[in-house]
Amino acid sequence: MxxxxxxxxxxxxxxxxxxxxxxxxxxxxxSDARSLTNHRTDAFEMLDEACYADMAVFDIAVMKEVGNVQVMQLCTMRS
Structure with missing residues (x-):
């Protein structure tokens, strides 16, 4: 504002x-509008067994649709 x-x-x-x-x-x-915009993480199962930085956006959208969301984590840079 x-x-x-x-x-x-x-x-x-x-x-x-x-x-x-x-x-x-x-x-x-x-007003907290996160639930109205689906811009939140509390309603998803958190996954941290892999780095999702190279995953296609479509695949991430499918994971979100079934109730999973990725934990943001640092991935090693490839040379």
Whole structure:
């Protein structure tokens, strides 16, 4: 959000502070829309047995459809 006069700056690592401050100062209610956009990981089984960096996007979409999502992990770079 951009306002003419800014008195607060927030980071995502402490988003709960932003929610509380916005509610107290201007009555703005933040709604968690992740479940509406399917942009979340809490509803999936986490997999960490492989590196998925080279997997085709279609294959990842199929895994997501059946309820799996990949854990982000560092993979060794190939020379």
């Amino acid at each position: 951009v306002y003419q006069d800014c008195s607060d700056y927030f980071c995502l690592e402490n988003f709960s502070l932003a929610i509380k401050t916005l509610q107290e100062k201007i009555g703005f209610e933040v």
